[in-house]
Amino acid sequence: MGAHRTARPARPDGEAPRLSVGFILARHFTLNAFANFVDVLRLAADEGDRSRPIRCEWSVLSDTMNPVASSSGVVVQPTERLGDPGKFDYVVVVGGLIGGSLDLSPACLRYLQQAAAAKVPLVGVCTGAFILHRAGLMDGYRCCVSWFHHTDFLEQFDGLQPVSDRIFIVDRDRLTCPGGASAAHLAAFLVERHIGKAPATKSLHIMMINGAEVGEAPQPSPILELDTGDQFVRKALLLVQQNLDAPISVGQIAEHLGIGKRRLERHFASALGSSPRSAFMDMRLSLARHMIENTDKSFAAIAVECGFSDSSHFSRMFRRRFASTPSDFRRARQPFGGSA
Numbered sequence: 001m002g003a004h005r006t007a008r009p010a011r012p013d014g015e016a017p018r019l020s021v022g023f024i025l026a027r028h029f030t031l032n033a034f035a036n037f038v039d040v041l042r043l044a045a046d047e048g049d050r051s052r053p054i055r056c057e058w059s060v061l062s063d064t065m066n067p068v069a070s071s072s073g074v075v076v077q078p079t080e081r082l083g084d085p086g087k088f089d090y091v092v093v094v095g096g097l098i099g100g101s102l103d104l105s106p107a108c109l110r111y112l113q114q115a116a117a118a119k120v121p122l123v124g125v126c127t128g129a130f131i132l133h134r135a136g137l138m139d140g141y142r143c144c145v146s147w148f149h150h151t152d153f154l155e156q157f158d159g160l161q162p163v164s165d166r167i168f169i170v171d172r173d174r175l176t177c178p179g180g181a182s183a184a185h186l187a188a189f190l191v192e193r194h195i196g197k198a199p200a201t202k203s204l205h206i207m208m209i210n211g212a213e214v215g216e217a218p219q220p221s222p223i224l225e226l227d228t229g230d231q232f233v234r235k236a237l238l239l240v241q242q243n244l245d246a247p248i249s250v251g252q253i254a255e256h257l258g259i260g261k262r263r264l265e266r267h268f269a270s271a272l273g274s275s276p277r278s279a280f281m282d283m284r285l286s287l288a289r290h291m292i293e294n295t296d297k298s299f300a301a302i303a304v305e306c307g308f309s310d311s312s313h314f315s316r317m318f319r320r321r322f323a324s325t326p327s328d329f330r331r332a333r334q335p336f337g338g339s340a
Helices: 031-044 106-117 128-134 147-156 181-194 197-206 231-241 250-257 261-272 276-294 299-305 311-322 326-333
Strands: 019-025 056-062 090-094 122-125 169-171 174-177
Touching: 019 031, 019 106, 019 181, 031 056, 031 090, 031 122, 031 181, 031 197, 056 106, 090 106, 090 128, 106 122, 122 128, 122 181, 128 174, 174 181, 181 197, 231 250, 231 261, 231 276, 250 261, 250 276, 261 276, 276 299, 276 311, 276 326, 299 311, 299 326, 311 326
Parallel strands: 019 056, 019 090, 090 122, 122 174
Antiparallel strands: 169 174
């Protein structure tokens, strides 16, 4: 990947940076994702905690140099105008809120297209993957998005199949991650690739993030109440979560994971002491319970969203699992008691 880069001036100590990153921040970008990514670079760039940009360098790019407000309201001042994208090893687009914030200026879009033409790898962080797709720069590439935005992605990009059961994906010269802690892990992957494993590990340890994760590691999810370190089981649970309204078979899940059905069943038995079918039913019922407690949606709507064939089937399975009907559960737990 180094062939495209233009020469960079040496540092005062004589060492040229081995990793150079340019950031483009979307309006209402996710501050946490940006901070995690750039802090890994900062901590890997120097010895100790001196933060001098020696082994890494980074710039926040802009066509106007106007401050950019994050989704939390904290403002970041760009440090460099758009120029030659070939000076960077990677150009990183940090997205944020779904909506108008995904629209970059024409100048920034041209810059990304120039970077792609120059074979500079492009990185989409958080909804940065959405921005790269809108710019026509992800055709034929796999793309990693948050499980939380999986449905949003499908609605906006018909025909594309995003991956939302991993923390990041590296597909040739496109790298994508869903934000949060995954941004730190993707940055650490780049640090290890260009500088070495020790600086990458040091950065994560200082940030109190447990060891570097590989891209195949599953995304965490608050709806997964079944605790297991088995990656096949976690990926299967995430896949089910993303398709709760249209349940898929154990065989289809095994095929998606690249293993046999019997092997997947053995993983579930070892990790959870249950069959995949039983674990999937627990997930659907847990989500239904969450919706009863926290929304005023009708039981019929909840049944559909959680993948039950009809309200009576939903009510029967809910009562078997929680020893209460959905209506009794709502009356006992939810102050405003939604309608059924």
